[in-house]
Amino acid sequence: MSARLHWLWLATRAPFRPHQIAALLAHFGSAEQAYAAGSAAVAEVPGLTKQQAASLCDKDLAGAERISDACERLGASVLTLADTAYPDRLRQIPDPPAVLYVRGALPDLDALPGLAVVGTRRPSVYGRAAAEKMARELAEAGFVIVSGMAAGIDGEANRAALRAGGRTVAVLGCGVDVCYPAHHKALMGDILLAGAVVSEYPPGTEPAGWRFPQRNRIISGLSVGTLVVEAPQRSGSLITARCALDQGRDVFAVPGNIGVSTFDGSNRMIADGEAMLAASPGDIIAEYAGLLRRGRPAAAHPAHAAVPLTKAAQVAAPPRAVPPKPAAPPAAPAKAALPAHLTDEERAVIRAVQAGADTVDAVIDAVGQPTARVTATITMLELDGVLSREGGRLRAAAAYQ
Known part of the structure; x- marks a missing residue:
C-alpha cells in the first residue's frame, strides 16, 4: 500500500487543525504509524476529543484513494512533509500543511x-x-x-x-x-x-x-x-x-x-x-x-524568532533599528462600548476573550467556528485595536476589559 495514501488519510481528518496534525506526527512518528495505531494507542494521545479519537480510529482509505485518483487525472503531484521535495522553508512554520497539492x-x-x-x-x-x-x-x-x-x-x-x-x-x-x-x-x-x-x-x-x-x-x-x-x-x-x-x-x-x-x-x-x-x-x-x-537558502531560524529568517544568513550587518511602538493609552475608567461596525462573529470572539479565553485555540473552542475564520477574525480585531497579544496571550484592549 502506498504510504502517500496514509498521508492523504491523515491530512483529511476533519476534526484536526494543521498544528494538531503536526502534533500527531510528532507523537506517532509518521502518517503510516498514525494509521496503524489501534484504539489503545489513540487513547494515549493527550488532549484528544471523542470526535478526534473516533476520526483516528476510522481506517477507511476510500477518500484518500479518490483524492489520489483525482491528482493522477490532473497531473498534479502530492508533496508530504516526509518528501525531500517539500520546501524546507515551509516546513519550518508552526503549522505547515501535511500535504501540498502541486x-x-x-x-x-x-x-x-x-x-x-x-x-x-x-x-x-x-x-x-x-x-x-x-x-x-x-x-x-x-x-x-x-x-x-x-x-x-x-x-x-x-x-x-x-x-x-x-x-x-x-x-x-x-x-x-x-x-x-x-x-x-x-x-x-x-x-x-x-x-x-x-x-x-x-x-x-x-x-x-x-x-x-x-x-x-x-x-x-x-x-x-x-x-x-x-x-x-x-x-x-x-x-x-x-x-x-x-x-x-x-x-x-x-x-x-x-x-x-x-x-x-x-x-x-x-x-x-x-x-x-x-x-x-x-x-x-x-x-x-x-x-x-x-542561490541557496538562508540559515533557518526557529519559528517566532525575533530576528527575521533571512537576515542573519546574509551579511554581518548590525540589526535594523526598529522604532518603539507608542505606549498604550491608560485604561479607561469604565468599559467602552464596542465599535458599532463589528460583526456578530467578531463580538463573539471578543466576549470569549473577555470571559478568559486567552489563546487562539481557546477562542476557537469557545466560538465553535472553523479555525481559519476565527484566526482571521482575531487578526482583524487586533488591527482595529480591540484585541492585543501580550506574551503570546490574547487580551481585550484596556478600554474593553
Whole structure:
C-alpha cells in the first residue's frame, strides 16, 4: 500500500487543525504509524476529543484513494512533509500543511528566494503600477514571486513576474483544479507554464471565504519575506503580513498617500516598525543580495524568532533599528462600548476573550467556528485595536476589559 495514501488519510481528518496534525506526527512518528495505531494507542494521545479519537480510529482509505485518483487525472503531484521535495522553508512554520497539492513545476524555493507580494483586491492606479514594477523587477533580479492569484494586487504580481520571464507560484484557497477568480483562467494557465499552482486543499475543493486566511500562512511560509503593496486597515493581505511576522520572516510595505484609506493598513505597519519601507525594488534586493548571489537558502531560524529568517544568513550587518511602538493609552475608567461596525462573529470572539479565553485555540473552542475564520477574525480585531497579544496571550484592549 502506498504510504502517500496514509498521508492523504491523515491530512483529511476533519476534526484536526494543521498544528494538531503536526502534533500527531510528532507523537506517532509518521502518517503510516498514525494509521496503524489501534484504539489503545489513540487513547494515549493527550488532549484528544471523542470526535478526534473516533476520526483516528476510522481506517477507511476510500477518500484518500479518490483524492489520489483525482491528482493522477490532473497531473498534479502530492508533496508530504516526509518528501525531500517539500520546501524546507515551509516546513519550518508552526503549522505547515501535511500535504501540498502541486500543479506545474514548483521552483526550488529553498535554493531560490521566494518573495510574497500581496495587497488589496481593489487597488488604486498607483497601487497597481507599484505592484507591477515591484514584482517585475524583483522577478528579473531572481526572486520567485509568490502570491494568491486573487483579483487586484495579487494577480498583478503573478502577471508581472510572467512578463519579466521569471517564475511565480500561486497559492490557492481552493483545489488546484479550480480557478478563482474565474476571470483569471488565462493567468492560471500561464502560471502553470512558468511555475506552479499549489494548495493544501484536495482537488475539487471549492473556494470559501474562511479558506483564504488559512492559505495566507503558506504564501508567507514559502517566502523569505512579504511585500504589502496596498492594504486598507481591515485587509486579508495584512493577515499574510502577520503570518510572516509570526514565522520570523521579513515584512516590507510600499508607502502610500496619507489619507487614502486603501493604504491605511500598510502605512500603519511602516509607522509601527512592523514593516520595512520599500520605496523601490532595490530596497528589497539590497536586503537579499547575498542570498541572490549564492542561490541557496538562508540559515533557518526557529519559528517566532525575533530576528527575521533571512537576515542573519546574509551579511554581518548590525540589526535594523526598529522604532518603539507608542505606549498604550491608560485604561479607561469604565468599559467602552464596542465599535458599532463589528460583526456578530467578531463580538463573539471578543466576549470569549473577555470571559478568559486567552489563546487562539481557546477562542476557537469557545466560538465553535472553523479555525481559519476565527484566526482571521482575531487578526482583524487586533488591527482595529480591540484585541492585543501580550506574551503570546490574547487580551481585550484596556478600554474593553
